[in-house]
Amino acid sequence: MIATPLLLFMLLAIIQFALWSHAEHIAQAAASQGLAAARAQDGTAAAGSASAQQMLDQLDSGPLTGASVNTDRSATAASVRISGTATSVVPFLHLPVHAEAVGPVERFVPDLAGGR
Numbered sequence: 001m002i003a004t005p006l007l008l009f010m011l012l013a014i015i016q017f018a019l020w021s022h023a024e025h026i027a028q029a030a031a032s033q034g035l036a037a038a039r040a041q042d043g044t045a046a047a048g049s050a051s052a053q054q055m056l057d058q059l060d061s062g063p064l065t066g067a068s069v070n071t072d073r074s075a076t077a078a079s080v081r082i083s084g085t086a087t088s089v090v091p092f093l094h095l096p097v098h099a100e101a102v103g104p105v106e107r108f109v110p111d112l113a114g115g116r
Contacts (some may be wrong), residue, residue, distance in 0.1 A: 012090050019097045020086040023064040027082040027099035030055040030069070035101035036082035038073050041108065045073040048080050056082075063087040064097055078105055 030052045038048025048071040048112050066085035079102040086095040 006037060009090075016086075016088070016090045016093060016095070019111040020097065023062070023084070023086040023097045024093075025085065026056075026059055026064045027067065027097050028063055028101070031065075031080045031082045031099045031101040032049040032092065034069065034071060034082075035078060035103055038071055038080060039103050039105050041106045043073070043094070043105075045071040045078070048073065048078060052064065052080055071078065073111075076105055095111065 026065040033055050034052025035039065037043050037051035040047075049069045050084055052069045052071070056064070056069070058107055064084045065087055067082055070081045070083075072079045082097075082099045084097045086097050088094055
């Protein structure tokens with residue numbers, strides 16, 4: 001009598017972990033795509049946010065819900081942060097999802113050695 005509900009709860013916990021893990025991977029992929037757009041030589045923080053948001057919109061019915069994108073770009077570095085919540089199958093369990101991608105901004109540096 002106790003084994004069946006316990007087994008069912010363990011099964012739901014395994015499914016919940018799989019959904020959370022998949023949501024983390026989606027967030028990391030979106031952050032990486034946003035970073036690629038933001039750190040390009042002529043890129044902007046808005047371009048990085050738009051690129052990350054576009055990927056999240058394509059996966060609208062996925063396990064990542066309530067996702068928000070925050071992009072920063074300075075003269076030397078760019079970063080994209082994604083946060084949201086994994087879809088819940090266990091009642092009252094809301095697992096947070098966070099991903100961040102950081103990298104240097106691409107820029108042209110002229111050859112000062114004169115080609116020697």
